[in-house]
Amino acid sequence: MPDNNKELTLSAPLSGPVLTLANVPDAVFASGAMGDGIAIDPLNDTLYSPCAGVVIHVARSSHAVTVRADNGAEILLHLGLDTVELNGEGFAMLVKESDRVSLGQPLLRYDLDKVGQHCKSLVSLLILTNSADFQVRPITLKAVKVGEPLLHVIARNTVAANTEGAGGPEASGQVRVAHRGGLHARPAALIRQTAQGFNSQSELHFNGKSAPCNSLIGLMGLAIGEQDEVQVSCQGPEANAALQALLSALATALPDDHHAQAPVSTAPLKRPVEAGVLHGVCAAPGLVAGPLFRLNAMTLPTDAGNHDPAQQQQIFEAALNAVRSEIAATLAQAKKHKNADEEAIFAAHMALLEDPALLDAAQQFIAQGTAATHAWSQSIDAQCDMLQGTGSALLAERANDLRDLKQRVLRALLGEAWQYEVPAGAIVAALELTPSDLLQLSAQGVAGLCMAEGGATSHVAILARGKGLPCLVALGAELLDQPQGQAVVLDADGGRLELAPNAERLAEVQQAQTERQRRRESQQAKAHLPAETRNGVHIEVVANVASSSEAADAFANGADGVGLLRTEFLFVDRQTAPDVEEQRAAYQAVLDAMGEHSVIIRTIDVGGDKQLDYLPLPAEANPVLGLRGIRLAQARPEILDQQLRALLQVKPLHRCRILLPMVTEVDELLHIRQRVDQLCLEMGITQRPEIGVMIEVPAAALQAEQLAEHADFLSIGTNDLSQYTLAMDRDHAGLAARVDALHPALLRLIAMTCEGAAVHKRWVGVCGALASDPLATPVLIGLGVSELSVSPVQIGEIKDRVRQLHQAECQRLSRDLLKLSSAAAVRHACHQYWPLP
Template structure:
């Protein structure tokens, strides 16, 4: 009997399809699925190794039919075939039939005992009704002819958020649509564009749907109604952004072209020699593909490499500039995995026999040009993001080194036609005094990063500097957009004076951040930094961190194939302790692995819901020797420094007692070995689970402090996974339910004479800081870059005013009401 393999990005979709096939076929059919990636295969994606194992599970000489849903599933299946013995290849068919209809037709034929060729023909025939309905073979493009839409439901909505469906809202739209077993398309009724697939971020963005445009969302399939409800909620919540008629707190500067200048992007004055940066692509091979499967394999490998690099870049940007700025690189990941872009590339490889590099390059160029053809300037700027991602993959495909950070021998003003977000994020702040670009604008992602990184910047200068040679002295004012080419000595002196004044103002803010933090009525608040590496520690000190409220130790364990030794952990932790110095306490969180993080050398159990499974402290307690090794390294590294150790993901008292016992065991062993180490140490726990918050009076007797992890506390309290765009309205730590838990924790802690910190994202939220202080929080720990601003906000407060605001917030019903209350207070 022929075997059937179903390859899908969604585990739920594949499993549901198998259930359906079992109902419509009378005879037993050998079916295997390869679907999803990550813990419990709960994330969207495909895995070549699992496809290989699925084929082997149902293989016989009668053959195996493989059906794939879309995009990178085809690439993964091609890789799996390459890994199988050559003698099996002739018995395996990759069938281009539609996933659901093709599977039904194939299962029926398999149950009838048909041969592989007949089964494949019948599955392919499931396309005929659609082909006849469309009247022609669809070309390689994103637009879906309206006549191809299946009967279903449709809703019409008006976009009210700033910039409409630009990169991040488009990404959230695609992520939400992808969660449902439904075919979803979107049409821009105002511009008369579409329909396009809701699973393609590029297709969505090229609709040119901006604020006040009407869009129509059409859905068909088993979960069409649910999908439309989720997308409606997402659009009506403005994707978590301000409405178009509301001012945005950190709104990009208005474009103000000036004589001898351009568009002001990021404030600041700079005077330095011009450095002309010209990005060039190496030659792209044009030889036809001799082996399309091998070319698909090469593409898949390059996509994997660049995906990892982008994730690392996002993590670094999150630490240096904040969560919002790092989201730019999350959008880059969606571009990298865009199904329309991948399918376009696949077709060029398999049908036009282009090599992987050429096919990818042409697909990227076509997609970028579609952005440039849009009437909206904000969406036009997204072409740079597409080309940024495209260039990285292309360099990997032609075995060229990745873009290295730009290096300079002296301070310069950097000039380029445009800068990509990747290039901007890698700039050496000590040598780049300013940025000028011929293109771009205030809403480009490189502009957003320039502002976040504090580099004076001007864009849109056109041909003003096109013929100015490198080394020419340039003056610039990022606040006004003015540029001076080879200014005379008197003007140069004036510009140097203006720069000194600007730097002085910035230094005063930086200097003020070095002082301890007190409210206006002299109430002490500790402002600490969240750290995840040695460079973070240096940044924290520059920004006035009074200590570290959360040292994430995962950096010691991730991105490696074997567990770090005790000595390796000791060396890296010791460097951070020495950098922070003897007067700044460091709170070390023990390993928080599981849920969304895994280690190749520490297999995690298979769980239906890993976020509610064996993770963090639970995992450490199940691996006591592994845990003791980390505890020993922490104690050794902290010798001579103020040390606090914090256990994550605590649900009940027994976990705390077991963890303390292992810590005592590590301490006793170090004494016996005569190894210097810190002792005694403060011991605390993270309050992330509602049970811990409710047990705070009992837990306070077991520990020295609490630190509230508002990210997990919010998602567990509101039963809303924080990465789910459809539930973004429930991912706000200012929800009154969360605030009430925080209040109960601080009251219990203070009654027991213990202190409470907040180390989640809420701790760095300028709107949340006054309410947290009003609820009794003693310490805020946040991203280092946000420390000066948070300190300034706290110094303008009085404790009674903060307490009054917090009391009013507790009476609100939703997080949006709380934020409206704060906005009213600040008006």
């Protein structure tokens, strides 16, 4: 008889990255319907036994085998997803039913390439099929090698005994918090998610206070700032693993560029006194006029108490589920439209809805006979007061996310429609708007937003900038006393809300709006025409895109082609790399969307700070200077090989140009050219596509002439070139505003690139953010750039700008700019030489 009380450690049956079941791209396995367990994305071709035992089942198609361990635990080992459909093709079972197997004994072998190309995914499962009798506890969620400890299996009737007493091993450590702005909602959600991956109780300690890592509110309430030193303590079977994961998560900042856009000041130091004007802080720029429309906060009737707790709890759960569905729909839309800001904000909202500090407090109120509406309201208010009392302006702003959830859940509880009746063109005034409010108001066509409270770094401010809605915050309580419907002028750039503009001022603002709209319409009407300077020099104005839908938008907006297709969209947010056919179809869809125009496709640019779940890479002290771009392709050539095979299959091939990122020397280019030639020969392709090099490190700019000898074109990535040249991280909150690609040093590198390319008669494009800046258009043309790759919505604007210029004048004046002392001086001179409308 098996000894059911014996604890068992299972070893890794495969080598590769480890995934929780929730991350497995299969609904049945992910739901736990087949039992508890874990998954591995395999890098080897043999499945080994995770323990000693007896084979009790072998799948007919040889893709799965079940072993009963000596303590009675039954472990299903399932190689890949939907592999049953291969009918054994590519599999070789090495054992049969009733065989006794030892720990580490090979169970089956498979053809990695053959199976990988024909199944849904190679992600493989280790499932405890009799989970009712046993519990599994992960030992690690990092990449493993065959034979390394993977899971603890414990009989359920011994779980209580095993977790009594001291609670298991303890571990603690200290770390400086790297997250910009400290531990606010999004990084707190990351810490919570990290802690939940381990079987241990984890806490954060700071400034004499502590909070459990499973509580977003508790973590935010510690008021931990950027570079504050915190202590982490963990207790339980996985204390050491949890500690290391948490220390790493705290020390690694989230990729985030909001701070580059947000004004430094979050509140006016002193309000100027000016009759008929309220002064605030610009959260999103713009100048608009319209009727003021005030939104009032929701109010609840008095609660007499004595409600049935069970009934109220049921009502409360239904409301929470309804709001979860709403937020899930918002997240899906944000992901579909590649809106990273929206996605991050509402993912944090979803995590807050699971926060035990919030839910426990509400449930305690309900247990005391309080109505669900008031219980939820009181729970949120208490946490908001706590955040407001931390003394941190950033955390006080994050309380706005809690108020958003308060409002959403109350509406679900009260049955009120989730709609404001706001007229299009109105300027909305409120105490403080929430992210959900903003999305709805934007869809209803409001002209601008103003708030009595709020901050310029809030989530609402981020969304307003993304939607192009002028927004003022911190205007003061007087805003809420203004009569409904009065005409106002919102001058967000000047930080002013003009309450009593005269007819002349309203006409002036209206004229500016009309002129701006007329100019946009005129630009759009000519967007499909070529962009030629006044002396007849043609400039290609193409688009930066990340999908076929964005390519279609670019084509509709008049793009002359695609100047940069970022292929990372195919590789992220998944558990396995896309195969050749999936890549080919995606690239073909972009070519098809662009009519007869050419498409420049950049090979995968991940690594360093942009990690893939299925491509484990070592942690790097300076990821921006590490294994990324073409360097990753050298380390993992099979990734680039598959991508090149897919690119070489698109039709017509002459419309496809390949762009190589992060090239620093000629040999890297020659190596890829040679590999493309080999693949063309192997695939019977006689026409090789053009191959270009991204100029995004100073070394490439300095060697532009040598690179141009072997490249068909050069494309300057000004975003990375700026940060590498200026030694300033473009995501650094304190430095981002100074990372300006119009710095004279950058302009010298651009000039050098164009001169080097001209020696070999190669053309030069710019695909960085500088190409989308109309102030920079004459400078780039003057230095020798002949292609500008911009965001799709700016095609018409940049083409219009090109048509106003004379190339000879641009060349003469641009040379003078190289002698100036700063980016600010260059911008000032550009405004003088080539004023913007």
